[in-house]
Amino acid sequence: MAPPAPDAPAALDLDALLEVAREVVAEACGLLAAARPAEIRTKSNPRDLVTEWDTRSEELVRTRLAARTPSIPFLGEEGGASGGAVGDGPRWLLDPIDGTVNFAHGLPFWAVSLALMVGGTSQVGVVAAPALGWTFWARRGGGARYRIGGDDGALAVSAIDRVAASMLVTGFPYDRAHTRMNNFTQWEHFQRTAGACRRLGAASLDLAMVARGWLEGYWERKLKPWDIAAGTLLVEEAGGRVTDTRGGPLDVMAGEVVATNGAIHQEMLDELGKADATQARRDAEAGA
Numbered sequence: 001m002a003p004p005a006p007d008a009p010a011a012l013d014l015d016a017l018l019e020v021a022r023e024v025v026a027e028a029c030g031l032l033a034a035a036r037p038a039e040i041r042t043k044s045n046p047r048d049l050v051t052e053w054d055t056r057s058e059e060l061v062r063t064r065l066a067a068r069t070p071s072i073p074f075l076g077e078e079g080g081a082s083g084g085a086v087g088d089g090p091r092w093l094l095d096p097i098d099g100t101v102n103f104a105h106g107l108p109f110w111a112v113s114l115a116l117m118v119g120g121t122s123q124v125g126v127v128a129a130p131a132l133g134w135t136f137w138a139r140r141g142g143g144a145r146y147r148i149g150g151d152d153g154a155l156a157v158s159a160i161d162r163v164a165a166s167m168l169v170t171g172f173p174y175d176r177a178h179t180r181m182n183n184f185t186q187w188e189h190f191q192r193t194a195g196a197c198r199r200l201g202a203a204s205l206d207l208a209m210v211a212r213g214w215l216e217g218y219w220e221r222k223l224k225p226w227d228i229a230a231g232t233l234l235v236e237e238a239g240g241r242v243t244d245t246r247g248g249p250l251d252v253m254a255g256e257v258v259a260t261n262g263a264i265h266q267e268m269l270d271e272l273g274k275a276d277a278t279q280a281r282r283d284a285e286a287g288a
Helices: 014-032 052-068 100-104 184-193 203-212 225-237 265-285
Strands: 040-042 049-051 074-076 080-082 090-098 111-118 121-129 134-139 144-148 151-154 167-170 196-199 217-220 241-243 257-260
Touching: 014 052, 014 111, 014 121, 014 134, 049 052, 049 100, 052 074, 052 090, 052 111, 074 225, 090 100, 090 203, 090 225, 111 203, 111 225, 121 203, 121 225, 134 203, 134 225, 144 203, 144 225, 167 184, 167 203, 184 196, 184 265, 203 217, 203 225, 203 257, 217 265, 225 241, 225 257, 241 265, 257 265
Parallel strands: 074 090, 167 196, 167 217
Antiparallel strands: 040 049, 074 080, 090 111, 111 121, 121 134, 134 144, 144 151, 217 257, 241 257
């Protein structure tokens, strides 16, 4: 098992900051609830989309947090950093629309994801999917909760203890057509070994569904920190386990994660290692 994450500095009132995060995310969700993109642009390649609503959502959250927590720097997917130097202190991380490709196509599986990190460890996290009526939130050491329609409750991971009986979820990088690190070999491997595999298009919601007990495990590489900072906290506080792909401590800046209900974690790491070995062998045979 990985060592427990460090506590937040005593000067931070995490309960109050969680309430701020929930309120600001709710406001962003209100902005986006009836949004329909009129302007869709590409970023790193034609599969990496951004809409005017990504920018509007981020600007709203950035402005509200600057007013309510002016001493805490901010990092957003679209606009970058603001609020001064970070060091080992607290920082807000925002994905204003996680699942922009889904959003741009009218598929309701997307979310606003906001986390407060301190020294590389998530302390507060909120993930909300307004088109689905789902909200998930957590505070380090304080558990994790959900609101789905009129149902409220504590998040808790599932008890399934075999990969063969598990439903797993993952994603693929935007540059998947041009890189060998595209997760195809790993996907094929788990399609053969897991009970089921899904690809849904929003990392924060993938993680929230592991925390909710709907899925048993999630793996992915080539991620950004705002993709997973909130969702990984949900999993941990719901009783699950989160590591890098080799079983070491999670580093959201490194861009890789395995998150599970805990019961299948080591088996999932072992199977992922087998898939990685297969990919390495194929790359060697291809002269990569």
